[in-house]
Amino acid sequence: MIYLGIIGVIAVILASIGLQADTTETDTKETDNPETKIEKSEITSEIDVIMPNKVSRPGCEKTDSCYIPSVITIKQGEQVVWLNEDVAFHSVTSGLYGNQTDLFDSGHLDPEEQYAVTFDEKGDFDYFCTLHPWMAGKVLVE
Numbered sequence: 001m002i003y004l005g006i007i008g009v010i011a012v013i014l015a016s017i018g019l020q021a022d023t024t025e026t027d028t029k030e031t032d033n034p035e036t037k038i039e040k041s042e043i044t045s046e047i048d049v050i051m052p053n054k055v056s057r058p059g060c061e062k063t064d065s066c067y068i069p070s071v072i073t074i075k076q077g078e079q080v081v082w083l084n085e086d087v088a089f090h091s092v093t094s095g096l097y098g099n100q101t102d103l104f105d106s107g108h109l110d111p112e113e114q115y116a117v118t119f120d121e122k123g124d125f126d127y128f129c130t131l132h133p134w135m136a137g138k139v140l141v142e
């Protein structure tokens, strides 16, 4: 029984060391994933990636500027913070359009809303906007 208890504790610890996805709201409305919400003060780094104006229309993909920068390289354990500078909704969602993964999903970000993800594992992480198929970006965690 003690042995099983130890395994249980290890499982809980492993479960807590995962990808932490956080979002912040400019108001207090509920989101689909309230457990992923954090207060603005919990975003610990500067804005890293912006969604600029007018990317809700096709065209930004031609200059790779739907997310700026479209590829960002960070170190393991660091946080990436996105800011929606557009007047339209956008999302930061892991995977590729048509092949979404479960790692992180900001949901619809309002204008001026921020979203943060802490990457605790190394790898290449594609992401996209669920609303605009041409919007794609990538996080490289070294």
Ligand SMILES: [Cu+2]
Residues within 6 Å of the ligand: 055, 056, 089, 090, 091, 129, 130, 131, 132, 135
């Ligand atoms: Cu979008």
